[in-house]
Amino acid sequence: KAxxxxxxxxxIKTRGQQVTxxxxxxxxxxxxxxxxxxxxxxxxxxxxxxxxxxxxxxxFPGRFSxxxxxxxxxxxxxxxxELGDSALYLCASSVSGGAGETQYFGPGTRLxxx
Amino acid sequence: AQSVTQLDSQVPxxxxxxxxxxxxxxxxxxxxxxxxxxxPNQGLQLxxxxxxxxxxxxxxxxxxxxxxxxxxxxxxxKPSVHISDTAEYFCAVRPSQGAQKLVFGQGTRLTINP
Numbered sequence: 369k370a371x372x373x374x375x376x377x378x379x380i381k382t383r384g385q386q387v388t389x390x391x392x393x394x395x396x397x398x399x400x401x402x403x404x405x406x407x408x409x410x411x412x413x414x415x416x417x418x419x420x421x422x423x424x425x426x427x428f429p430g431r432f433s434x435x436x437x438x439x440x441x442x443x444x445x446x447x448x449x450e451l452g453d454s455a456l457y458l459c460a461s462s463v464s465g466g467a468g469e470t471q472y473f474g475p476g477t478r479l480x481x482x
Numbered sequence: 483a484q485s486v487t488q489l490d491s492q493v494p495x496x497x498x499x500x501x502x503x504x505x506x507x508x509x510x511x512x513x514x515x516x517x518x519x520x521x522p523n524q525g526l527q528l529x530x531x532x533x534x535x536x537x538x539x540x541x542x543x544x545x546x547x548x549x550x551x552x553x554x555x556x557x558x559x560k561p562s563v564h565i566s567d568t569a570e571y572f573c574a575v576r577p578s579q580g581a582q583k584l585v586f587g588q589g590t591r592l593t594i595n596p
Contacts, residue, residue: 372525401583411572411586424583458525467578468514468533473525 369394372461372474380480386447389477393440393461399423400442401471402434405456414457417442418465446479454481484509484575486587494593495563503558503590505573513575515556516584517547520570529571532556533578543567568594 373392381387393400401424402414413426417436434444440461446453456478460471489504507513514533518526530541537549547558556573573587 410588413583413585416583426583460526467576467580467582468531470528470531471584473518473527475523475525 369396372459372472374457374459374474374477376477377475378478378480380482381449382482383449383451385449386445387449387479388443388445389457389459389479391442391444391459391461391474393442393459394472397461397463397472398440399462399465399469400436400440401460401462401465402442402444403458403460404428405458405476406454411458414444416465423465449481451481454479484511484513484577484585486573486575486585488571488573488587488590490590491588492591492593494595496595497565498562500561501559501563501567501592503571503573503592505556505558505587507554507556507573507575509554509575509577512578514578515547515549516574516576517541517545517556517558518572518574518586520572520589522569526572529558563592563594565594565596567592 375390399418401416416424420436431447436442456476458476460473462469462471485508487506495501516531517529519529530539532549540546545560570589574584
């Protein structure tokens, strides 16, 4: 099976712009979670989608949003970018998001905000 | 709420030496425990997890971790490390009930010297 894929892998934006990141989960996986990784804050949970519904949300401002499509692919959007949004954004998928399930991570999208 | 503390941000060891990466957690509810590894410029990969049963869990590449409920710890060990083990290691917890997020520690950078 193909792993979790994320596009694009690298992105450079300027402050005030918006960005959309894409994640394709492993075939058959219906739960997709997003994480932000920075040197200062570490790995922080953004949100989780299951069957096109946001099931869980982390403590991020409303500028961060996401959605999931009927084929389980997911996108996250960040509007009005700030310098502090520079990070590695990781997507993870699992079969149904159960507590004991393994989450499979993609390689990430590295976002640089100038 | 849950929290995870990885007691060492960096651990340098010589090749073929034993290593222990320490992880303590705090939670008011029952949790599952995970260790993930991140190689340079890659996403996270599951190393091992504890859900229930034997408190000693092993991975296929020689790592093991022991769940200690009384000390709320889940330390990762390997009796003899290899250069290829150089990576960042993350301990994580997740409540065993409900659809909840993974909470990660800050990570431990393991550096293997020849």
